Amino acid sequence: MTIYHMINWFFAFSMIGYLLECVVLSFENRRLIVNRGLGHGPFCIIYGFGAMGAYLLLEPLAGNYVKLYLASMLMATFMELFTAAAMIRLFGAFWWDYSKKPLNYRGIICLESSLGWGFLGIFFFRYLDGFVHQLVSYIPMGYEKYVALGLLIFYLADFTYSLRVQMKGSDDDDETPMVGRLKVY
Numbered sequence: 768m769t770i771y772h773m774i775n776w777f778f779a780f781s782m783i784g785y786l787l788e789c790v791v792l793s794f795e796n797r798r799l800i801v802n803r804g805l806g807h808g809p810f811c812i813i814y815g816f817g818a819m820g821a822y823l824l825l826e827p828l829a830g831n832y833v834k835l836y837l838a839s840m841l842m843a844t845f846m847e848l849f850t851a852a853a854m855i856r857l858f859g860a861f862w863w864d865y866s867k868k869p870l871n872y873r874g875i876i877c878l879e880s881s882l883g884w885g886f887l888g889i890f891f892f893r894y895l896d897g898f899v900h901q902l903v904s905y906i907p908m909g910y911e912k913y914v915a916l917g918l919l920i921f922y923l924a925d926f927t928y929s930l931r932v933q934m935k936g937s938d939d940d941d942e943t944p945m946v947g948r949l950k951v952y
Contacts, residue, residue: 768900774915775903777815778922783899784814805862805933806925813850817843818899821891829892839888844881851875858933 788811792800820842828835847863854861866874906914 769911771911771915772900772903773819774919775906775911776899777812777819778810778915778918779899779903780818781810781812781815783895784811784817785809787814806922806929808921808925810922812922813846817846818891818896820846821888822896825888826892832889835888835892836885839891840881840885843884843887844876847876847880857930 786809789801821839825835825838825842828838851861851863861875864874865871865877865880868877868879870879871877903911
């Protein structure tokens with residue numbers, strides 16, 4: 768597996784995470800939600816990092832669904848805590864709100880989502896990882912480098928622009944990526 772394959776795999780999972788977020792939040796809010804990342808592109812990179820972390824750290828547990836479930840649940844919940852802390856430090860807000868869900872901690876994590884992350888870990892190893900590797904392998908070898916570099920350049924430019932907008936606290940951008948500023952505790 769080349770570094771370019773891994774970059775494309777990472778962004779494929781980031782896009783799948785973006786789509787998952789849009790579907791779940793649209794269902795929960797009973798209205799279409801399509802803007803779930805920091806940037807304007809269709810990526811929630813926390814899912815790319817989650818997939819990478821699962822691939823690197825949890826693969827030895829893939830054959831034991833109980834251990835895999837618990838480890839996936841803990842890893843993803845920790846990632847939510849870490850990501851929220853970083854976002855609060857950078858922006859004074861984070862992009863999700865579990866405050867109306869039972870057994871939540873400051874709206875940042877909740878039992879319902881943590882339980883879901885465990886099932887997602889099993890689904891990742893049972894079906895999704897192989898599917899995404901196969902999907903990425905359809906990119907011709909001569910082009911995977913250009914696709915990977917194009918995705919990186921696009922994401923870095925989008926991230927830089929969006930970060931500058933958020934750091935300024937600008938309301939000039941009609942497509943602000945947050946669903947709403949959330950209370951920070």
